[in-house]
Amino acid sequence: MKCNCMEWLLRKLFRGYSKFLCRFPLSIILITLFVASGLGAGILFMEFQSDAEFLFSPITSRAKEEREILNDLFPVDDRHTLPNRLIYLTQRQVSIAITCTDDGNILRQDSVQAVLDLDEEIRKLEVYPATRSTPANFTNLCNQWNDHCFPDPVTSSLRYYNNNDSVVTVPFPEVTLPTGVSYDIAPFFGGRTIMNDELVAADALLLSYSLQSSPEDIDTLSADWEMAVTNLLHELNSDVIEVNGYTSASLDESQTNLAFAAIPYLAASYFILIMFAVVSCIMIRDGTQSKPWLGVLGVVSASLAVVSAVGLLSYVGVPFNQVALSMPFIILGIGLDDMFIMIAAWRKTDPSLPVVDRIAGTFEDAAVSISITSLTDILAFCVGAISPIPAIRIFCLYTGVAVFFDFLYQITFFGACMVLFGYMEYFDCNGCTCVPIDRRVDVYESNNDLTNGQMMHRTPNNAQSQAYESTDVETNRSNGQAHHHHRSQQESNDDEKGRPVKHHAMMIFFRDYYAKLIYKPVSLLVICLSYVIYLAAAVYFSTTLEMGLEQANIAEEGTMTHGYFTLQSKYFKETGPSVSVVFTEPLPYWDISEQAKIEMFLIDIHEKSHVKPRNVSDIWLDEYKKYLQVRFSTSVVDQETFVRILRDDFLTLPCCERFQLDINFNESEIASSRFILVSGDTFSSVDEEELLLGIRDSIDEATEALGVPIIASSLGFVFAEQYIIIVPTTVLTLGIAVASMLLVSLIMMPNIVVGILVTLSVASILLGVIGFMALWGVALESISMVNLVLCIGFSVDFSAHVAYAFVMDSEEKNLSAYDKLSRSVYLLGFPILQSGFSTIIGVSLLFWSSSYIFRTFAKIMTLVMTLGMLHGLVFLPAMITIVAYLREACCDKNRHDQRESASHARSVSATVGADNEGMVIDEH
DSSP states (O other): OOOOHHHHHHHHHHHHHHHHHHHSHHHHHHHHHHHHHHHHGGGGGOOBOOOHHHHHSOSSOHHHHHHHHHHHHSOOOTTSOOGGGOOOTTSOEEEEEEEETTSOOTTBHHHHHHHHHHHHHHHHOOBOOSSOSOOBOHHHHBOEETTEEOOOHHHHHHHHHOOSOSBOOEESSEEEOTTSOEEEOGGGEESOEEETTEEEEOSEEEEEEEBOOOSHHHHHHHHHHHHHHHHHHHHOOOSSEEEEEEETTHHHHHHHHHHHHHHHHHHHHHHHHHHHHHHHTOOTTOTTTOOHHHHHHHHHHHHHHHHHHHHHHHHTTOOBOTGGGGHHHHHHHHHHHHHHHHHHHHHHSOTTSOHHHHHHHHIIIIIHHHHHHHHHHHHHHHHHTTOSSHHHHHHHHHHHHHHHHHHHHIIIIIHHHHHHHHHHHHTTBOTTTOOBOOHHHHHHHHHHHSOHHHHTTOOTTHHHHTOIIIIIHHHOOOOHHHHHHHHHHHTTOBOTTSOBOOOOHHHHHIIIIIHHHHHSHHHHHHHHHHHHHHHHHHHHHHTTOOBOOOGGGGSOTTSHHHHHHHHHHHHSOSEEEEEEEEEOSOOOTTSHHHHHHHHHHHHHHHTSTTBOOGGGSBOHHHHHHHHHHHHHSOSOOOHHHHHHHHHHTGGGSTTTGGGGGGEEEETTEEEEEEEEEEEEOOOSHHHHHHHHHHHHHHHHHHHHHHSSOEEEEETTHHHHHHHHHHHHHHHHHHHHHHHHHHHHHHHHSSOHHHHHHHHHHHHHHHHHHHHHHHHTTOOBSHHHHHHHHHHHHHHHHHHHHHHHHHHTTHHHHTOOHHHHHHHHHHHHHHHHHHHHHHHHHHHHGGGGOSOHHHHHHHHHHHHHHHHHHHIIIIIHHHHHHHHHHHHHHHHHHHHHHHHHHHHHHHHHHHHHHHHHHHHHHHHO
């Protein structure tokens, strides 16, 4: 037999192991259950990670490093700060997006009054600290500036300009209150209508309440106040306005809520898959060969793998998260795939053989194939586990370990269960009731059904002598008609107990009908043309793939958090978060040449897309130069004067004291400073990526020009960092995974060409999934990247099983191209259908999930299964058949040439011999 050493070693190893398995099946089952329960106990120590920023942003990134530098240089003092100087998204806050219930003008009198009433209720809310009885309200907990809560521009403007008219109109974009303070209200109103510099209509408005986050007792009170506001919004029953709120804990809470929301879907999927597995394992024509309980035990085996993986990783402290909740669905799919392969291999064995020999044959064929796919699955998830995004890393760790346990339990727990049910079949027990069957009636009825021609083949050892392995594939190299007739005849052969050997109807269909259909030249041509069209469509749609994970998609649909982010994306992206540009080391700001360089830098950075014009930025140097120009008629002074006037005069002015938050002094020089820019028009993740990259280009050039390190930080930059790395990370991860899979295929597959075809098939499935997920509206982000990694694993399952069955023992049995095709689809056609449809059925419920993450998982899994079945049952068999046919034709031509050469050599030899004989006669 022509196979590599690794395959030969695995076959021998599993054949030897199967004998041990048959001797101690009950012991192995009990030991497996004991180990699984011990590992599963680790679930009690499971830590659920709900920090959205940690999960969906890179572990180490420039944005996080620069944010820490900013926090070190300009730490936030909650009692002396401004909203546009905040650094962390986790800063305690409440934001409320408000629309009209009829989607009308939010500036109508009734809507405005409802907003003002809501604001009053919110500010009256009180929470009680644990250490004292005095309650705390917003006034006690708010971020402060000069010992007062920073006024809310929206409610302050609405109260001041409310004249009880039918519509409240306010100046736009800047509002000046009686205190003399002016506010830019543009960021707080969405869907605006402006007439004569007045805001006369808006679709939505935004209320914001910033809270203190330190010290710890105040942070606890702020968290309680956030919860009180959330409860108030949930209980709000208004016919006029609709509210959607967001707090600093909203995203984290949504992760936890989604985890609980997944439990009903998981339970329902388990039930559906058990029913599917039971129905798939029933053979109506023969009760002893039915294996419904093995279908249930296959689901149990996969469940043990899930429990063991979660328990083991919980023991070692790996946190769980909502993305990893997809793992049980994946392991169920892989486990059932392996189960169907094992049962198909068992059904292929000769029923007249002892159970030990049948189990040995089953493991020798199926376990080797399962080993190849499990190893490639584990490698794919190991590659994903090095991803810089924690959500992907944690998911791949859990799934990779679960695949390992699934393989382990498949060859131990499920294998031992197969031994027990094998003995039940051997002793004529019904596969459903486990009760012995009286075979005398069955045999009599079967004999009456046999034709005379079939009765002639009934000999005591007929089943063994005409088994599929020993006759059909060893001695027949006939055409499809003869091969079909011989197998149809074999279908009703009897075993040594006198009972007919019955094959599953679907296996017979694939062997006798489907193989003939594919083998026709016209069919092969149509398949090749269809494949070209498939590739063209996949490539085209791949070019339309969108990038980025919207924050609204992290939250559960139907919640206030999801509604808030949806409204924010629709109405409040025209003005985005502020951007702090920080000069981290001393710089001679007084020097005219340095001022020119800074001016060039500011011009350049404000010309970048998604940065608001300079007149809305908050730059202390611009205001100070104006102050110097007014006072001294010049902005160029010496260092001592520049620093002294800045510190002693300029920063003490009421209109300029906010700049105290932006300058650090070191004796007679400015140690560090920052400028506050305003981002805008960031309506999509692509816009946020352009903003981040554009600002970084400018500060990198300015760093080189000024010779001082410059950084930029904003509230959204940490999330935006993933948009930059998602494409190169995806390409690198998938490339390494495919390369690893190729290496495994070349090592494990008996035929190098087939191993290469399997790799190309996996790459083709991957390309198709990327293309058609773009058509289905799925973007490339951290969630879909997780699913693309598992796509490789499932793609290998379909392709490797078919390819391995195609080349398995084929050289030893001297099979034709048709025989190889017929054998492979006979063994794997039905299991692939079972595996594909079982997984699609299992994840189908997730299409109705309120979670974008679960729906994305369901979409991509459906694509993977559909394209995997298409490749495993159509494209790959056709391609391998063409290769085998061409190789066969080449070999036939070589044999024909060799025969002609030998014939020619014999004729030449005969001619030479005759000539020599004539010469001898002449000499005499």
